[in-house]
Amino acid sequence: MSKILIYPTNSLVLADLVDRFGHEPLSIPQEIRKKVTSVGLDSPPLNITPEDPKIGLKYAAVEVPSGVRGRMSLIGPLLERADAAVVVSDPEATFGCMGCARTNELVNFLIRAKKIPMLELPYPTNEDDARDFVYKIAEFLQSSEVLKHE
Amino acid sequence: MSKNVKIAQLSCGTEYSGIQPEIEAAAKQVNAEMVFADVDYNDIASIEKDFGLEVASPDLKLLMARAKSIVDGKTDVDAVFVATCFRCAEAALARSEVRRYIYEKTSLPVISYSFTERTTSGTLLTRMEALTTMARRKSLLARERQTGLTAGIDSGSTTTKCVIMKDNEVIGTGWVPTTKVLDSADEAFNKALESAGIKQNELDALGTTGYGRFLIGDNLSADLVQEEVTVNSKGAVFLADKQKGDATVIDIGGMDNKAISVHDGIPGMFTLGGICAGASGRFLEITARRLGVEITELGDLAIKGNSKNIEMNSYCIVFGIQSLVNSLSTGAKPEDVAAAACYSVAEQVFEQQLQEVEVKEPVIMVGGSSLIAGLPKALEDLLHVKVHIPVYSQFIGAVGSALLVSGLVDTSKK
Structure with missing residues (x-):
């Protein structure tokens, strides 16, 4: 089982696809779940504290907005664990949506800079493209470059 | 208990900056609640065209769609708080235009703020207090004349000021450097009473403002404890006529x-x-x-x-x-x-x-x-x-307090 970072990092469709092919999807809902259920923090629904943007300083400098650094405190550790990545560009918000464009730019850059096996796909706009989209992801997830991390 | 005020939050990044609880805590202190306008996917998808500003961040599209929902009357709120991350240029553009849009298209009080992870509820309290006052006390704020015999104390960070007003005129003033908040307030108050030639028990009402307003208000049983934005606005237009x-x-x-x-x-x-x-x-x-x-x-x-x-x-x-x-x-x-x-x-x-x-x-x-x-x-x-x-401009907060608190005296008499 390889650890596959997905982008958009909250896409349920991508997370499900990765899971169906026997890999571990690295997605932000897992990290948010920890923030919601951790004992001792008291700010539901999302228990990000002012300490989290400081953790994000590992990935972005202090002059980067706090919202970007707070997001990076969740996404950055996922990126560090990733063996491979599936990135979908220009997705519809209903497919998966990251709220901050600056964070998205940074995450996409860091994925590429990590030099891990990566599949980049445009978001499909018709049914034929959607089938092709799923086939390409399946092919990637079963490829030797991904499976060698198992 | 004062009327609960619904403040619409139009924001990007507050949760991921870890300051959403601080915003809610500040609102709670002034008996207000933060609410989020309901919008559907189509509202967000079409907002750039509808609003006229193209942005890359989906959360800013959501912010603009929520603003439109308020302007269109689909969301019922008393005030609007617009907040985005400090140092985000795209968000600064959206924040500024949305604030202007709300100001021009509605009669709702609106403020905007750019935050960092260091923003605390204490930082936001005065802003929330002013916002809720505008929503809650419009009739009081419409007051143009001071009546009766009232006093205002403004406990500033550097100086403490006090005025005594009678029938729309300032009749006594006191001004001292702020050292210990209560002692300085007492000193300024006594000076003002002395220069007006009256005793404290002759006053109809007392208002406090400034950094030490809560402490002094409690100590002197003030009739009105009010932040500086409201009292300075009233004091300024009153004194400048x-x-x-x-x-x-x-x-x-x-x-x-x-x-x-x-x-x-x-x-x-x-x-x-x-x-x-x-x-x-x-x-x-x-x-x-x-x-x-x-x-x-x-x-x-x-x-x-x-x-x-x-x-x-x-x-x-x-x-x-x-x-x-x-x-x-x-x-x-x-x-x-x-x-x-x-x-x-x-x-x-x-x-x-x-x-x-x-x-x-x-x-x-x-x-x-x-x-x-x-x-x-x-x-x-x-x-x-x-x-x-204006004349007495250095006493602005104290004058605003004395003016506004006289409205409460009239109300109670009625």
């Missing part, structure tokens, strides 16, 4: 600054600056000390000087003062240094705060710093409009 129509009130304080757009005496958009001491009265105090003159003499000195003769490399209270000291060491005239200090403070307020409010004439400058003549002159040079300094 500009109660009808538009006005802009500017108060450069010892620790923070206020720039307030006022219409018919009621504050609309406002900004509170408090991050940089270089843009505060403190900068001028240090300059006066370095020049060996009293702060009361600095303004007249500045009027005689020319700020352009001094090269200021920084607005910072450390490095800016260093520039002034360097100029003195190379033979600069003290009056030019005084003028440069005033211009530096005014320019920073102009660049960082006055861009966030609609500057409409008359521009009324209030607070102790308004008496430092070089400062309003520097603002006039920057804004190219006449800056009005």
